[in-house]
Amino acid sequence: MDNSELLQRSLAAVWHPCTQMKLHVAGAEILPLIPIASGQGVWLHDFDGRRYLDGISSWWVNLFGHCNPRINAALRAQLEELEHVILAGFTHRPVVELSERLSRLTGGALGHCFYASDGASATEIALKMSFHFWQNQGCPEKQDFLCLAGSYHGETIGALAVTDVPLFRDAYAPLIRSARTVPAPDSRLAECGETAGAVAQRAAAALERELEQHHHRVAALIVEPLIQCANGMVMYDPDYLRFARTLCDRYQVHLICDEIAVGCGRTGTFFAHEQAAIRPDFVCLSKGISGGYLPLSVVLTTDQVYAAFYDDRISRGFLHSHSYTGNTLACRAALATLDIFADDQVLDNNRRLAGHLAQCLRPLADHPHIRHLRQRGMIAAFDVNCDPDPQFPLRFYRHALARGVLLRPIGNTVYFMPPYVISREECEFLVSAALAALEDALRR
DSSP states (O other), rough: OOOOHHHHHHHHHHHOTTTTTHHHHHHTSOOOEEEEEEEEBTTETTTTTTTEEEETHHTTTOOSBBBBBHHHHHHHHTTOOOOOOSSSOOOHHHHHHHHHHHHHHHTTTTEEEEESSSSHHHHHHHHHHHHHHHHHHHHOOOOOEEEEETTOOOOSHHHHHHHHHHHHHGGGGGHHHHHHHEOOGGHHHHGOOOOOOHHHHHHHHHHHHHHHHHHHEEEEEEEOEEETTTTTEEOOTTHHHHHHHHHHHHOEEEEEEOOOTTTTTTTTSSSSGGGGGGOOSSEEOOOOOOOOTOOEEEEEOOOOHHHHSSSOGGGOOOOOTTTTTTTTTHHHHHHHHHHHHHHHHHHHHHHHHHHHHHHHHGGGGTTEEEEEEEEEETTTEEOOOSSSSSSHHHHHHHHHHHHTTEEEOOOTTTOOOOOOOOOOOHHHHHHHHHHHHHHHHHHH
16 A cells, blocks of 8 residues: 555545645645554654654654554553453453552542543543532532633533634534633733743732632633643743632632643643642543553542542432543553653653753744744744734645654644654754744745
8 A cells, every 4th residue: 555545545534633624635735644654753654655753742642652662562461451341330450550650640639530531521521520529519509610711621512611712612602601711821921021920920810800709600720731732832830820729729619730731741740730839629631641552531639529429329429431431451551651751760851851952942042933932841832923824834734744744833833742752863853844844834
C-alpha cells in the first residue's frame, strides 16, 4: 500500500475530527491528509518514506515517544492476563495499583479515582459529581458553574457548558446549559508596567465579585491550571490559582482543575496546580496519562466528596458509567507511564530539556512578526502578528509539513508540545523548521 491508495480509502470512509472534510477532498494544496505507516520516538513515517517530527505529541497525548518499548512490553504482558472486565461489581490489579499511585502523587489528598475514556468525559464526571454533592448536602440551589473566558474543557454537551470557544459551542447553543464566565488571567493582557501577577490579581478580583453575588448558586469553578491550551496557549501566573482556592473555600464552591492537557509533567511539575501549592477538590486527567497509547481518563477527588455519596440509598450514589470504565489495558499503559516517570527522573530531565528549548526559541523574540513568546515547562508558544487572515493556520501547517514537522497553529498562535524523549538536536530542528515555515506562510 502507498500513500495515495490509503489517502483515497480514508477520504471515502473516514469522517475525520475537527475538520471541514471538503478541505481534505480539495487536495494537498488546501489541507493535506497524511497517511502514517509507523512511528518511532518523536518521528512519524508515511508509506512513501517521508518522516515528520511530531511537535504536538499527536494532540498532546504522547509523552515518551511512539512505539515506546517499555509501554509496549507492559501491554503485551497484560494481554496474556486480562484485557477488560466490567468495573461494576468487579475490580482488577491495574486499576487498583493506578488509583493508589495517583493518590500518592497528591499526597493522599485526592484519594478516590473515578475512571472514563476521554477528557470531555472526565469534565462531565467532575461537573456531575460537584452538582450531585451539593444535592446530597442539602444545597439544591447550587447548580451553576463558573469557567474562565476562552476556556475549553471538551466538546460533549456537558463539557461544552463550560467551554467558551464559539467555534465549538455556538452551533449547539440550544442544547447547552451554559456556565457563567469570569475574566481569564491572561498574562498577555498586562498593561504597561504591569506584571503577570498583577493581571492574576485583577482577574481574581472579578472572580471575587462574581462569587460574592452568586456563590449561593455556584457549585464549582473549573480552570485549566497555568495554561488555557485551546484558547491559544494562554499562560498565567500561579497566583491566580491561590486566589481562586481561597475564594472557593470562603464561598463554599468546589475548585475543579482540568489537567487533561497540562498534567503529567507538561508544565514542569507532575500536576500543574502544584506550582501554586494548592489542592483542588477535583482533578481531571487524560491524554498523557496512558502515554498516548489508549483512551483513558480519571477524576481524582477528596474524602469529603466521596463521603457525600456513601449511603444506604442507591439514589445518593454516583451512578455514572460506561462499558470500558477502568479498562485493564489502558490502566496498565498508565502504570508503565508512571514507571517511566519514577525510574528515569523525567521531571528533572524535562526541566533541563525545557531550558534548551528556551535557548532555541530565544532568537524568535526579535522577529518582527512574533509577539508574546512564552513558555512553561515543555509547552511553548508565540503569536504571529500579521493582518487578519483566516488562512494563516492552514498555510503554516502545510509549510511545516513540507519541512518535516507536525505543528498545528491555533488561530495565529504557533505552539510546541513535543514528546519528552525529544533530543536537543531535534529541538533545534523543530524550531528552525517552524521559523522557516513561518517565513513561507507570511509570503503567502
